[in-house]
Amino acid sequence: MAWTEKRTDPPLARESTIDGGHVYREITPDRDDLRIAGLAALAVAIHVAETVVPSPMPGIRPGLANIIVVTVLVLFGWRAAAWVAILRVVAGGLLVGTFLSPTFMLSLAGAVSAVAALGVARWLPGIGPVGLSLLASMAHMSGQFLLAWLWLVPHPALPMLLPVLLTAAVAFGCLNGMITASLLRRLNQDTRDPRRSMHE
Amino acid sequence: MTRVDAGLLLGAILLVASLYSLLWQPGGAGREARVSVGGEVVTTLNLDRDGEHAIAGHLGTTRLQVADGRIRVVESPGARQLCVRDGWIEGAGESTVCLPNRVVVEITGRPGHGLDGKTY
Numbered sequence: 001m002a003w004t005e006k007r008t009d010p011p012l013a014r015e016s017t018i019d020g021g022h023v024y025r026e027i028t029p030d031r032d033d034l035r036i037a038g039l040a041a042l043a044v045a046i047h048v049a050e051t052v053v054p055s056p057m058p059g060i061r062p063g064l065a066n067i068i069v070v071t072v073l074v075l076f077g078w079r080a081a082a083w084v085a086i087l088r089v090v091a092g093g094l095l096v097g098t099f100l101s102p103t104f105m106l107s108l109a110g111a112v113s114a115v116a117a118l119g120v121a122r123w124l125p126g127i128g129p130v131g132l133s134l135l136a137s138m139a140h141m142s143g144q145f146l147l148a149w150l151w152l153v154p155h156p157a158l159p160m161l162l163p164v165l166l167t168a169a170v171a172f173g174c175l176n177g178m179i180t181a182s183l184l185r186r187l188n189q190d191t192r193d194p195r196r197s198m199h200e
Numbered sequence: 201m202t203r204v205d206a207g208l209l210l211g212a213i214l215l216v217a218s219l220y221s222l223l224w225q226p227g228g229a230g231r232e233a234r235v236s237v238g239g240e241v242v243t244t245l246n247l248d249r250d251g252e253h254a255i256a257g258h259l260g261t262t263r264l265q266v267a268d269g270r271i272r273v274v275e276s277p278g279a280r281q282l283c284v285r286d287g288w289i290e291g292a293g294e295s296t297v298c299l300p301n302r303v304v305v306e307i308t309g310r311p312g313h314g315l316d317g318k319t320y
Contacts, residue, residue: 128204130201135208162223163219163223166219
């Protein structure tokens with residue numbers, strides 16, 4: 001997964017006139033856009049592939065796509081990671097056919113919580129991929145659970161599920177973090193964009 | 201895994217463990233049974249304390265048994281023995297009635313959103 005693009009940095013937008021005299025604004029994607037699109041596509045592919053995996057309980061899934069999100073955070077910064085996470089949910093929802101359904105809303109709530117958690121966690125000195133993935137996973141589960149409880153199933157007994165769900169979140173968060181760490185080790189050092197850091 | 205990561209993992213495990221013990225306490229609602237005779241409350245029984253209780257009704261004695269957070273009528277005067285046949289009751293809002301003896305046992309607490317009532 002080497003990431004190589006030409007470093008041209010063309011002007012962001014250019015106006016061009018087409019026969020009828022209409023003026024179109026042509027938007028040229030810059031390096032970050034291409035990078036985010038490619039990585040989001042990767043995350044979407046993982047997300048869709050994962051929907052085939054049977055789950056022991058609604059709300060529990062391995063969340064392998066988050067490996068990409070944490071990797072992007074470390075290599076290209078929080079803004080790119082946030083884009084990848086949100087694009088993954090939206091595009092994944094469109095592909096699987098759950099767009100704007102309760103499943104999608106839960107997924108979105110989880111992703112937003114995870115991105116917010118990563119935004120804070122990246123400032124923790126000495127934190128590595130495992131810690132980032134763990135916190136993101138737990139935030140994802142909590143956000144998703146909170147929405148489910150407040151909106152879908154406002155049953156007083158629902159919190160009894162929370163420990164079980166969080167157990168899965170800790171296990172998968174930790175596992176994904178280890179995969180992320182080994183992925184980051186395997187990636188070339190020059191993959192990292194020197195202009196970007198997760199503290200951006 | 202950095203040292204900070206290991207600390208976070210430990211914290212997460214402790215958090216989940218404490219959530220288990222916090223949220224999985226037995227019961228929640230309905231830990232007491234109110235016993236009334238002829239419409240007047242005569243006693244309130246704690247369902248966490250096992251034991252047998254004798255209630256004096258209009259015809260005779262109704263004997264109640266509390267065990268494992270549940271309560272049942274063991275013996276009661278009455279031709280049809282409906283309250284005895286009701287067996288154990290444990291959920292908040294559940295009740296059993298020995299009508300001939302005018303004894304009513306109901307478990308207090310706000311009933312869950314699940315069932316409005318039960319009939320046998």
